[in-house]
Amino acid sequence: MQDVDNAIDPPSDSDMRFSADEAILRELREGDPSAFETLVRFYGPRMLATTRRLLPREQDAQDALQDAFLSAFKKIDQFEARSRLGTWLHRIAVNAALMKLRQQKSRRERPIDDLLPQYDDDGRLASPANWAAVYDRAVEDRDLRRLVRKSIDELPAPYRDVLLLRDIEELPTDETAEILEISNGAVRARLHRARLALKTLLDPHVVEAQS
Amino acid sequence: MNCRDFIDLIIDFCDGSLPQEVKQEFELHAATCHTCDTYLVSYQCTIQLGKAACEGEKCTDLNMPESLVQKIIKARESGSQQA
Numbered sequence: 001m002q003d004v005d006n007a008i009d010p011p012s013d014s015d016m017r018f019s020a021d022e023a024i025l026r027e028l029r030e031g032d033p034s035a036f037e038t039l040v041r042f043y044g045p046r047m048l049a050t051t052r053r054l055l056p057r058e059q060d061a062q063d064a065l066q067d068a069f070l071s072a073f074k075k076i077d078q079f080e081a082r083s084r085l086g087t088w089l090h091r092i093a094v095n096a097a098l099m100k101l102r103q104q105k106s107r108r109e110r111p112i113d114d115l116l117p118q119y120d121d122d123g124r125l126a127s128p129a130n131w132a133a134v135y136d137r138a139v140e141d142r143d144l145r146r147l148v149r150k151s152i153d154e155l156p157a158p159y160r161d162v163l164l165l166r167d168i169e170e171l172p173t174d175e176t177a178e179i180l181e182i183s184n185g186a187v188r189a190r191l192h193r194a195r196l197a198l199k200t201l202l203d204p205h206v207v208e209a210q211s
Numbered sequence: 212m213n214c215r216d217f218i219d220l221i222i223d224f225c226d227g228s229l230p231q232e233v234k235q236e237f238e239l240h241a242a243t244c245h246t247c248d249t250y251l252v253s254y255q256c257t258i259q260l261g262k263a264a265c266e267g268e269k270c271t272d273l274n275m276p277e278s279l280v281q282k283i284i285k286a287r288e289s290g291s292q293q294a
Contacts, residue, residue, distance in 0.1 A: 033288075040283050045275045053265045062276075066283045073287055117250070123213035125246050131253035148264035167258055168265040192222040199257040206253075 021085040028076050040069055043086060047093040054097035054164050056149050060104075061097070068096035094169060094179060098161055110154050115197035129203040144205065151201040159194035166191050212240045217247045221254050 024042075027035030047068060051061040072092050079088055118126050152160055158180075165176040166187065177187045217240045223229045224237055241248045 036287055037280070037284055040280055041275075044280060044283070048275050048279075062279050062282075065279070066286055069283050070286060070290060073290075117218055119215050123215035125214035125218065125250060127246055127249075129253065130249050131256045145260075145264040148260050152261060152264070163261065164265070167261050188222060192219075195222070195254060195257055195261075196218070198261060199253055202257065202260070203253075 022081075025076070025079065025081075025085065028073070036069075036073060039072075043089050044069070046086070047089055050090060050093045050169065051097045051100075053168050054094065055100055056153065060100050064096040064100045065093065067099070068093040071096065091175075091179065094165065094171075098164075098179075101161070101164075102157060104153075108154055109156050110197070110201070112156050112159055112193055112197055115155075115200040116193065117196060117200070129206050131206050147205055148198075148202060151198055154201060155194055155197055159190050159197060162187055162190040163194035163198065167195070212236050214240075214244060214247050217241070217244070218250065221251060224251075225255065225258070 020042075024035050024039055028039065044065065048061065048065050051064040051068070052058070055061045055064060068089070072089055075092075079085065120126075152163060155163065161180060162176060165171045165179065166173070171179070173184050173187050177184045180187070182190075217237065220229060220233065220237055224234065229237060241251060
C-alpha cells in the first residue's frame with residue numbers, strides 16, 4: 001500500500017534536486033563542458049557563502065572557491081551517489097578554505113595557555129568582564145565584528161579550525177572530527193578551549209565598549 | 212563544585228549534555244557565584260558574537276559575481292588543456 005502511495009506522490013524538491021544532480025554528474029563524467037558551468041552556477045553561491053564565512057578576505061574566499069571547484073572536477077569520479085552532491089561540495093569548499101587559512105603566513109597566533117581562565121589555589125576564578133550590558137550593541141557594531149573576526153584568526157590553528165567548523169559552519173562534531181582527522185573528544189576539548197580563549201581576547205574590548 | 216570545575220563543564224551545559232544531577236550542581240554554583248554566572252553569560256555571548264562576525268553583511272547575499280563564474284570556468288578549461 002505504501003508503494004502505491006509513493007507512486008502517486010508528486011516528486012518533492014529533494015527528489016527533483018537528486019535527479020538534477022544525477023544529470024549533472026552524468027554529463028560531467030561524459031565530458032560535457034556545459035555541465036561544469038551548471039555546477040558552478042547552481043552550487044557556487046552557497047559554496048562562496050561558506051568560504052566567505054571561513055575566510056575574512058574576499059579575494060581568499062573567491063580563490064578558495066575556485067580551488068574547491070577544480071578539486072571537485074578532478075575528483076568527480078570518486079563521488080559516491082549515496083551522499084548528496086551539495087554535501088560533498090560543501091565539504092570540499094570547507095577543506096579548500098581551511099587550506100587557504102593555513103597558507104596565511106603573516107598571522108599573529110597567540111599561545112592557547114595564555115588565553116585560558118586563571119584560577120587561584122582554591123580553584124576560584126578571577127572576576128571576568130561583564131558582557132551582558134554590551135551584547136546587543138556588540139552584535140550590531142561593525143567595528144567590533146571585525147575585531148571578533150581578527151581575534152578568531154589569532155587563535156592557534158588547531159583551535160581556530162574547530163571553532164570555525166563547529167560554531168560558524170555549524171558542522172556536527174563527528175563531521176568536524178572527520179575533516180580535521182581528530183577524535184570527537186578532541187573536537188569538544190578544542191572547541192571549549194577555543195571559546196574560552198576567544199572570550200579572553202575579546203574581554204578588553206568589551207570593557208572598553210562599556211566605559 | 213569550584214569555579215574551575217564549573218568552567219570545565221560550561222560546554223556540556225550549553226549543549227544540554229550535562230547529566231541531571233551534575234546540571235543541578237552546576238546551576239547551584241551559578242546561583243551562588245556571581246563570577247561564574249557572569250562568565251557563563253560572556254561564554255554564550257562569545258559564541259553568538261563569533262557567528263555574527265563571520266556571517267557579516269556580505270554573506271546574506273547569495274549572489275556570486277559573474278566574473279568569478281567565468282574565472283572558474285576558464286581555470287577548469289586551461290587545466291583540462293594542460294592535462
